[in-house]
Amino acid sequence: MSSRALTARVLSVMTLPKTQKAMVFSEYGGDLEYRDIPVPTKKANEILINVKYSGVCHSDLYVWKNRTPMTSKLPLVGGHEGAGVVVGMGSNVKNWKIGDKAGVKWLNSTCMTCEHCELGNEPSCLKSEYNGFTRNGSFQQYVAVDAIHAPRLPDNCDLAELAPASCAGVTVYKAIKSANIRAGQWMAITGACGGLGSVAIQYCKAMGYRVVGIDAGEAKANLFKELGGEVFIDFTKSKDLVADVVSATNGGAHGVLSIAATEDAINTSVKYVRSNGTCVIVSVPDGAYCKSDVFNQVVKSISIVGTYVANRAETREAIDFFARGLVKAPIEIVPLSQLLQVYKKIESGEVIGRYVLDTSM
Ligand SMILES: NC(=O)c1ccc[n+]([C@@H]2O[C@H](COP(=O)([O-])OP(=O)(O)OC[C@H]3O[C@@H](n4cnc5c(N)ncnc54)[C@H](O)[C@@H]3O)[C@@H](O)[C@H]2O)c1
Numbered sequence: 001m002s003s004r005a006l007t008a009r010v011l012s013v014m015t016l017p018k019t020q021k022a023m024v025f026s027e028y029g030g031d032l033e034y035r036d037i038p039v040p041t042k043k044a045n046e047i048l049i050n051v052k053y054s055g056v057c058h059s060d061l062y063v064w065k066n067r068t069p070m071t072s073k074l075p076l077v078g079g080h081e082g083a084g085v086v087v088g089m090g091s092n093v094k095n096w097k098i099g100d101k102a103g104v105k106w107l108n109s110t111c112m113t114c115e116h117c118e119l120g121n122e123p124s125c126l127k128s129e130y131n132g133f134t135r136n137g138s139f140q141q142y143v144a145v146d147a148i149h150a151p152r153l154p155d156n157c158d159l160a161e162l163a164p165a166s167c168a169g170v171t172v173y174k175a176i177k178s179a180n181i182r183a184g185q186w187m188a189i190t191g192a193c194g195g196l197g198s199v200a201i202q203y204c205k206a207m208g209y210r211v212v213g214i215d216a217g218e219a220k221a222n223l224f225k226e227l228g229g230e231v232f233i234d235f236t237k238s239k240d241l242v243a244d245v246v247s248a249t250n251g252g253a254h255g256v257l258s259i260a261a262t263e264d265a266i267n268t269s270v271k272y273v274r275s276n277g278t279c280v281i282v283s284v285p286d287g288a289y290c291k292s293d294v295f296n297q298v299v300k301s302i303s304i305v306g307t308y309v310a311n312r313a314e315t316r317e318a319i320d321f322f323a324r325g326l327v328k329a330p331i332e333i334v335p336l337s338q339l340l341q342v343y344k345k346i347e348s349g350e351v352i353g354r355y356v357l358d359t360s361m
Pocket residue numbers: 056057058059062167168171190191192193194195196197214215216235259260261262264265281282283284285307308309346349350351353
C-alpha cells in the first residue's frame with residue numbers, strides 16, 4: 001500500500017464516529033424511532049459505506065409491516081437502496097479504495113460457492129444476507145456490506161439521484177431483459193410512475209421499446225409523458241383495461257412488467273399480453289396468486305416469469321445507464337427522520353417517482 005493510501009485509511013478510521021443516526025423499529029408495524037445507534041464494525045471481507053442518501057422501496061414497507069413469508073431480524077434498520085462513499089475497508093478487501101462511491105442493494109452477500117452463485121443467479125442463493133432485512137440496511141448513516149457484492153457507483157452523478165439505481169434500477173433492468181422483446185415492440189408497465197416504474201419507462205425507451213404505462217392520476221400521466229412514455233392508461237378511469245391495452249398496442253403488449261403491487265394488476269396482465277409474449281412479475285403483493293386461464297396461456301403461448309433483483313453483472317450494466325445519463329430517477333428528497341410519512345404515501349399510492357431520504361437530517 002502506498003503511503004498516501006495508508007494515510008487515507010488511517011485518517012478515515014480516526015475520523016469515524018462511534019455512533020450514528022438511524023431509523024429503527026423493534027416490532028412489526030411498530031414505532032419507527034429516529035435515534036443514535038453504534039456505527040457497525042466491518043468484517044474482513046466488507047467495506048464500510050457512509051450512506052448519504054437512501055431510496056425508500058415499496059418492499060421496505062412490507063418488511064416493516066411483516067407482509068412477506070420471510071422473517072427479518074428485529075430490531076431492524078430497514079433500507080436497501082443506498083448511495084454513499086467508502087470510508088472503511090476490511091483487511092481482505094482489494095477491489096475498493098477510500099472515497100469510492102458505493103451503493104447499498106438488497107443482497108448484502110451471497111455464498112458465491114453454490115450452484116446458483118456459480119451460474120450468476122446470486123439472488124437465488126440460499127445463504128444470502130439481505131440489507132434492511134437480515135442485516136441493518138441503508139436507513140442509517142453507515143452500513144457494512146460485502147465488498148464483492150457492493151455496487152460501484154459512478155463519480156459523475158448526483159448521489160441522491162443514484163440511490164434508486166441500486167434497487168429500482170437493477171430490478172427493472174433485469175425484468176426488462178427477462179421480457180426478451182425487440183426494439184420497436186411494446187412493453188406495458190403496471191405501476192408505471194412509482195419508484196420502479198418511473199425508471200423502467202426510461203430503460204425501455206433507451207432500449208428502443210414503445211411503452212404503454214398503467215397507473216392513476218393526472219400528475220402521473222404527466223410524469224409518464226415527460227419520461228418518454230407513449231400511451232398512458234389510467235386504471236381508475238378505464239372501463240376495460242384489457243381492451244384499452246390491446247387497442248393501444250394493436251394486438252397486445254409484447255412484454256409486460258407487472259410492477260403494481262396488486263394481485264388484480266398481475267392477473268389482468270396475462271389477458272392483454274400479446275400471443276407469444278412474456279409477463280414479467282416484479283411486484284410481490286402479500287398472499288397474492290397469479291391466476292392464468294390455462295386455455296388462454298396455451299393457445300396464446302404466453303410465458304409468465306418472475307424476477308428477483310439482479311446479479312452483479314446486471315447490477316453493473318443497470319447502473320451504467322444512470323452513469324451515461326440515459327436513466328435519471330425522478331426523486332423527492334426528505335429527511336431520514338420522515339420515513340413514516342413516506343411509508344404512508346407509498347401505502348396510499350400517492351408517491352410519484354421515488355422518495356429519497358437524506359441521512360444527515
Ligand atoms: N422482484 C423484485 O426484485 C423487486 C424489487 C423491488 C421492488 N419489488 C416490488 O415491486 C413493487 C413495486 O415497488 P415500487 O417501489 O415501485 O412501488 P411504488 O409504490 O413506488 O409504485 C407502485 C405504483 O403502482 C401504482 N398502482 C397501484 N395499483 C395499481 C394498479 N392496479 N394498476 C396500475 N398501477 C397501480 C401506484 O399508483 C404506484 O405508482 C412492490 O411490490 C415491491 O415490493 C420487487
